[in-house]
Amino acid sequence: MRLTGAATAAAAAALSLAGCAGRQSALSPGGADAAALGTLFWVMLGGAVLLWLAMNGMFFYVTRVNASAMPRRLANGMVIGGGIVLPTILLGALLGWGLSILPDQRQPDDGLTIRVHGEQWWWRVEYWPEGAAAPVVSANEIRLPVGERVGFRLDSDQVIHSFWIPSLGGKMDMFPGRETYVSLEAEAPGVYRGQCAEFCGESHAWMAFEAVAMPPDAFDAWLDAEAGAAAAPEGGAAERGAALFAREGCGACHAIRGTGHVGQVGPDLTHVGGRRSIGAGRLAATPEAFAAWITHTDSLKPGVRMPSYDHLSDADAAALAAYLAGLT
Amino acid sequence: MSARHDPQRRRDRPAERDEERRAFREEAESLVRITAAPTIWSGHFLLCYCAVAIACAKAGAVPGWLTGGLLAASVAALAAIGWVGWRAFRQWNVTDTGDFSNPEGEAEDRHEFLGHAAFLLAIISFIGVVYVTMPLLLVEGCR
Numbered sequence: 001m002r003l004t005g006a007a008t009a010a011a012a013a014a015l016s017l018a019g020c021a022g023r024q025s026a027l028s029p030g031g032a033d034a035a036a037l038g039t040l041f042w043v044m045l046g047g048a049v050l051l052w053l054a055m056n057g058m059f060f061y062v063t064r065v066n067a068s069a070m071p072r073r074l075a076n077g078m079v080i081g082g083g084i085v086l087p088t089i090l091l092g093a094l095l096g097w098g099l100s101i102l103p104d105q106r107q108p109d110d111g112l113t114i115r116v117h118g119e120q121w122w123w124r125v126e127y128w129p130e131g132a133a134a135p136v137v138s139a140n141e142i143r144l145p146v147g148e149r150v151g152f153r154l155d156s157d158q159v160i161h162s163f164w165i166p167s168l169g170g171k172m173d174m175f176p177g178r179e180t181y182v183s184l185e186a187e188a189p190g191v192y193r194g195q196c197a198e199f200c201g202e203s204h205a206w207m208a209f210e211a212v213a214m215p216p217d218a219f220d221a222w223l224d225a226e227a228g229a230a231a232a233p234e235g236g237a238a239e240r241g242a243a244l245f246a247r248e249g250c251g252a253c254h255a256i257r258g259t260g261h262v263g264q265v266g267p268d269l270t271h272v273g274g275r276r277s278i279g280a281g282r283l284a285a286t287p288e289a290f291a292a293w294i295t296h297t298d299s300l301k302p303g304v305r306m307p308s309y310d311h312l313s314d315a316d317a318a319a320l321a322a323y324l325a326g327l328t
Numbered sequence: 329m330s331a332r333h334d335p336q337r338r339r340d341r342p343a344e345r346d347e348e349r350r351a352f353r354e355e356a357e358s359l360v361r362i363t364a365a366p367t368i369w370s371g372h373f374l375l376c377y378c379a380v381a382i383a384c385a386k387a388g389a390v391p392g393w394l395t396g397g398l399l400a401a402s403v404a405a406l407a408a409i410g411w412v413g414w415r416a417f418r419q420w421n422v423t424d425t426g427d428f429s430n431p432e433g434e435a436e437d438r439h440e441f442l443g444h445a446a447f448l449l450a451i452i453s454f455i456g457v458v459y460v461t462m463p464l465l466l467v468e469g470c471r
Contacts, residue, residue: 088455095459099466106469
């Protein structure tokens with residue numbers, strides 16, 4: 001039994017350690033800020049363990065090892081030293097170090113600023129390269145160049161959200177009517193996952209996004225393409241999908257640059273087919289997922305403002321999906 | 329003070345107990361005294377956080393004179409807590425009596441117990457003020 005228990009504990013430990021890896025983990029950093037926070041976490045944990053061992057070691061000593069009466073001076077020393085002096089110095093040192101690295105997370109950006117506006121439950125994204133007069137508008141995905149410090153100007157529509165890409169840095173709350181700032185520097189190219197980290201309503205858990213750290217040249221090329229208008233996808237289904245998009249009134253809420261659709265209620269769809277996810281991290285951006293999303297929004301994302309277009313036939317949904325997936 | 333170490337004698341002589349009651353009569357009011365140090369701590373906390381929040385909201389930055397003033401307030405708060413703590417330590421009177429816990433419930437015990445409590449509260453308030461002051465020195469600006 002004992003062996004089984006130990007094996008279970010080891011398996012549980014291995015499983016929980018496995019949970020520390022991955023693309024949404026503060027403990028597998030992809031950038032300088034996350035690395036600093038990771039170190040901070042381990043040092044804080046070390047300090048806490050040290051304090052725990054010292055305190056409980058003393059408890060153990062006086063209650064089990066040497067339970068007899070001890071000289072007053074020694075007893076006072078243990079209570080005052082272990083109970084007041086040691087924790088005060090240790091916590092003071094940890095606090096001082098933590099505070100000293102706090103400003104690093106708010107350093108000014110190297111030129112590119114990304115404005116992110118939290119909605120229920122998705123992200124309005126605007127890229128403002130240095131000196132830009134107008135932003136490149138996108139949604140539900142963050143791309144950033146590796147090796148550059150990128151500034152994020154954050155605010156929110158109706159409720160408080162929190163912007164967090166654990167693998168790249170610390171979280172920052174997003175408030176309606178008040179702009180907050182955080183800067184991130186990705187060091188390793190990769191695809192990370194961001195997640196709203198402040199409860200913001202029934203689909204809070206589905207408010208996520210993909211964060212793609214790219215080599216600077218690739219990022220510049222991507223941003224140029226993203227700034228352009230949508231190229232109308234070719235093919236019978238996609239062309240029928242474009243007509244359905246207009247007929248169903250999708251453009252009342254969604255904008256597609258280069259078409260007459262300029263709605264601002266929902267996410268900009270100009271290059272939605274080029275994104276890695278749809279529905280703010282809800283589904284992979286495949287044609288099948290587009291069709292599922294359009295016809296089942298309310299079950300995929302409870303409370304979402306977009307109605308389910310479940311009156312569409314499978315063929316119509318597939319055509320619409322082909323059009324949207326083609327908007328790369 | 330030596331009378332308290334002979335409880336037999338004290339219990340046998342009601343007149344002496346009455347005298348003790350009179351001697352420590354101010355205890356009824358001095359409960360307030362044990363809250364002095366935490367009150368200074370909380371006042372300092374509110375002063376620092378409100379002043380910096382207002383400066384950041386109105387000016388977008390914390391002017392040097394405000395940081396200096398708050399640091400001076402911190403020194404003053406620490407001095408005041410130190411004084412309260414010293415008074416409390418004297419009231420606890422542990423060095424004379426050697427009595428840590430004052431368990432007897434007589435007026436003098438209560439007096440010394442309140443000193444003990446006030447002394448411990450002064451220690452934690454002192455540490456609290458130090459920790460509240462650290463961001464003033466280590467975090468610049470409003471971000």
